[in-house]
Amino acid sequence: MEIMPIDGNFAPIAPIAEPKLSGMSGTSVFDTVMSEIGRVNDKLVQAGDELRMVATGDANNLHGAMIAMEEAKLEFQLLLQVRNRFMEAYQDLMRMQV
């Protein structure tokens, strides 16, 4: 078997193209979640204001306060569910075999 010398006539190796992740441009998911947290906080503050108005006798209707509280509760539950999904995804990634 004949051994051929290396003569240096190699074609240059083409650079490996970085894979582009689709959906990563613009606002990320975390930005959306953070803005959602801000909105939920606004709702909670609004419910607190309504409650304070009831306590001080400034509220013109009781049901307005109750509805504000229910809305805040619903928004918070939604945020909680989003958080649960994120944590599930994170833990799935962490359990992944390398």
Add this chain to the structure above:
Amino acid sequence: MDFEKAFAISASGMSVERTRVDVTAANIANAQSTRAVNGGVFRPMRVVSGEQRASFESFLSGGVRALPLNGAKVLQIANVDAAPRLVFDPGHPDANDKGYVSYPGVNQVNEMTNLVVALRAYEANVAAFNAAKVMALKALEIGGQ
């Protein structure tokens, strides 16, 4: 959230029924009044409610998905043209020259009926609100364990 619309509609209905109870309470409270604030005899009132016109902004924000659903609102509090009840009581300070005192033409039976109807209508609005809330909570259970 899309459930806020249902909440707002129910809230408007509750506000109307609350006003109805307030007005009925005023009528019952003044059933024995012989003087009104602006002179003369107290005139019983009734609430006229109607559909709330949706704001232009809500149409814009709702887009094409917006349903033409409106809440209720109090259009006016109208005076009822009920003839005053005349009671012969010459000793009363508000008696006229023939000895008759004018009491408001408040119909107690009608007022009590209005009270019950308003109460039930308020309960119905609360039931509609709770149904929307249960629906929203159920939607949040999708995919949960």
